[in-house]
Amino acid sequence: MNRFAIAGFLTISAGALTASAAPTIYAAKSAGTTTVLHGGDRELTSLAFSGTSSTMTGADFLRWNSGSLTNNAGTFGWTDLVPRDVNSANVYTGNPDRTDASTPMPAEASKKGTMRDVFGSFGGPTPYKNMSYIIDGEDSGAYHFDLLFAAGQRLSADNDGSTVELSILERGGNSDFNVYGINADGSLTGPMFVNRSTGGSAGWSIDTLEIGGTQAVVGFGISLDAAWQNLKGFRIEAKNGFNGPDIVAVGTSQTSPSPIVPAPASIGLLGALSVLGCGRRRRGEKPSSDRACAASEKE
Numbered sequence: 001m002n003r004f005a006i007a008g009f010l011t012i013s014a015g016a017l018t019a020s021a022a023p024t025i026y027a028a029k030s031a032g033t034t035t036v037l038h039g040g041d042r043e044l045t046s047l048a049f050s051g052t053s054s055t056m057t058g059a060d061f062l063r064w065n066s067g068s069l070t071n072n073a074g075t076f077g078w079t080d081l082v083p084r085d086v087n088s089a090n091v092y093t094g095n096p097d098r099t100d101a102s103t104p105m106p107a108e109a110s111k112k113g114t115m116r117d118v119f120g121s122f123g124g125p126t127p128y129k130n131m132s133y134i135i136d137g138e139d140s141g142a143y144h145f146d147l148l149f150a151a152g153q154r155l156s157a158d159n160d161g162s163t164v165e166l167s168i169l170e171r172g173g174n175s176d177f178n179v180y181g182i183n184a185d186g187s188l189t190g191p192m193f194v195n196r197s198t199g200g201s202a203g204w205s206i207d208t209l210e211i212g213g214t215q216a217v218v219g220f221g222i223s224l225d226a227a228w229q230n231l232k233g234f235r236i237e238a239k240n241g242f243n244g245p246d247i248v249a250v251g252t253s254q255t256s257p258s259p260i261v262p263a264p265a266s267i268g269l270l271g272a273l274s275v276l277g278c279g280r281r282r283r284g285e286k287p288s289s290d291r292a293c294a295a296s297e298k299e
Ligand SMILES: [Ca+2]
Pocket: 085, 089, 090, 091, 092, 093, 094, 095, 136, 137, 138, 210
């Protein structure tokens, strides 16, 4: 292999690595997606996508433990009351909204709702994410919201482009949005732009208090960039020009307890214990498979 061939090989290898790590967006498909209506409140039981056998369940939409919403009126925590636009009064760039036929939110009388109302659990005896509750965006308005897992829970993307780690439902399929991963220290990953054209109908339509007709709910299933690791949550962002995304739901694959990183002092202690362990076994009856001890002692 000459120098140029080697250079070419290295370039191809780097390209292949980049391609495997990039996000892949799958359109939701109504065949394989199932929901149950409880009066006007909708429970999703299965969400399917075109081009992959990866699916999401209702439980995948109940992973949020806290969060916040930032719109043109300020920042509102998980249970803070956010003023709502109702009946064509477009004042807020992003606010809780609900379908005309759904159960009123607890603070309905004061025309307010919370992030918890929209993204937390609803109803009983088996609670679910109420797919009739959404965050409504305005055409040219900017807003964003954060959703966080329970304390200590983390999500890491695998290196498999066929598995969906994040799914998002949007009313209308007529808006774009950015997605960021929120790192353990609160910093953000770079933005991932999700184009409205990459979604697909999830199989049902909604008419909310803010609009006067039905619009299809459109879903996106995202296999994240493999570099997105140990995330404690996600941010969804609407910018001017995105046509006001109206987010119905955000689901993720299973989270795990955050990885335990031993402190340097602990590592030293572990090393000492390891040597002690080898010594004990050596004095025991049957050292058998102590190759690791033997190898470490040779060094
Ligand atoms: Ca609004």
